[in-house]
Amino acid sequence: MSFDHAVAMFHHQADACAELGSPLSAALLRRAAGDLAAGGPCAAAIAGHEDAPGPTAVALRLLGAVHALVLSGRAPDLAAHYPDAGGRFDPADPDAPWPAFRAAVAAHLPFVREWLIRPPQTNEVGRANLLLTGLAWAQHQLAAPSGPTAPPLPVRLYELGSSAGLNLLAEQFRCASEGFSYGPPDSPVVLADAWRGEPPAWLRDAPLQRVTDRRGCDPTPIDPRSADGALALRAYLWADQLPRSQRLNGALALAARTPAPVEAVGAAAFLRGVGTAPGALTVVWHSVMRQYVPAEEWRSTAGELDRLAVASTPSAPFLHLAFEPRRVGDGHRFLLTARLATGPTTALAEALPHGLPAWTLAPDDPALHQSN
């Protein structure tokens, strides 16, 4: 049995973790790659998955499995190094957690191997920053004819690829950056560092949103109210990225008191059951899910979105919001786009992949002049 491919994949993932701001994950995966080559406990843990293709993300599955051990109190020696479990990680001594990591894998092989068969699945609460921006934009557009004092329409919110449905609770989150805040002041979810530079004017003055109906879909929904679901969501975050876990913990607390059902179906089938309604703004929103939908299903999904756009009227408006990576020139950028009724698709803002911070686009930005 050769682990050469897996060793290369672990190094590749370690580089990505380092680049994405998780030096703890990067250091652990580099040491785990060495352990694979040496036939240590990590090799026993991933045996049978050693030739899995890159997108299977075996390295992230192993990290998630061991993180779940820590978060469920089964690896106290390692917890002492994991900041989100109350421990301390010193980037100047990145290899300090490794002996405890290796020992945890060796002591809990059956648990770790069972976790390896589940694909990593997260729900990034920071992306609600863009959803709230798009909602505020649409309410501003809709209010314009009757003047800025008209109360905002109640929102019927439908999400495609919801994962655990946490962003269906967006109107209960607070966004904040220098000189700016929006959302309930007592929210347990604070999306700090929401904007780089000035937020758009329509957001600065926006009234709070009122969501009267919220539903999502996902072929593999996670139940955020179950212990196993909450553990999975926490485990696939990286243990040294505390703001992400704090946002998640706040959203899990909100999910415990506000139902946000996520149906176990794909995007196209879900949308067939969605219509517009008088006196409400009907919104379909999705973030970082389009790439996972098979091309044919996306064609049906786009057809359903067109049906809703055509059904849109001034008294029963429809809004499509997306925060997805889009090709602009030679690269991919994470853009918030909005389409109100049958109007043009407009790029409203750009953000880092987890939604924070966001920034507005310059008038000559090429992203403003493409239609899809």
Ligand SMILES: C[S@@+](CC[C@H](N)C(=O)[O-])C[C@H]1O[C@@H](n2cnc3c(N)ncnc32)[C@H](O)[C@@H]1O
């Ligand atoms: C990267 S996650 C993003 C989850 C969430 N939207 C967020 O931003 O945190 C992509 C999600 O798309 C879901 N997905 C995959 N295929 C889908 C489909 N055909 N229809 C709807 N959702 C799908 C996955 O199960 C996964 O939860």
